[in-house]
Amino acid sequence: MDLMIECCTEFIQLVTSEANEICAADNKATMNPEHIIKALQQLEFSEFEDELTELLEQFKQENKDAGKQKRERKKRKDDGSLTEAEAIALQQQLFNQAKEGTAAPAIPDAAALAEYQRKQQQDQQL
Template structure:
């Protein structure tokens, strides 16, 4: 694909890139203090990461389609890693997935606990919310005049 076909000068479409600051932070954390990473090297790493993501996503999509599913699930990504020969990543990916699921559960529990601890019924909370919205609207209208 040429530059005129939508790819940037680094070879990666801007929409399909990774945040440069995030990549720089990862590189800095992974490299010894006495090693410096050149800009073109960072761009090459970004290109490689994007290609890796495309490869895994494409394989996960094929696995998903074979199962006649419409949504790629984490299990499809893990299967893709295995089928593409990246078995060494599976254990760490599974740990991250488990941590993510646990964090989501804790977030849901924390939200429901706050609701329960409010001492108000759902109807009372809704009424209070509507009243706050109305107060906010009135305050905004006053500021506009």
């Protein structure tokens, strides 16, 4: 087992060292996956190239999808989230519906919320 670990460590150091030289030759300060792939090619370990390239593309796609989802969540928050007052009004509306036994299975839409707020304001003015 120790011999296997030593071999793996040596392999990683060999590839990393070669990738570091490629990175320096490209005048880059940071090593990237393409440097590793080039290092594997130069060290004649190209049998790993296809799988590594496939995994890299999968990783990029997952990160792209995660970034897109994050932007969509942020956009929803910026565009469609309720203010604190709106959330309190909605909560109160749902409590009232539950007490009356008329609770809807879905959250009311913006029009229903606006109507509820209008009624609340009218009640407060009376």
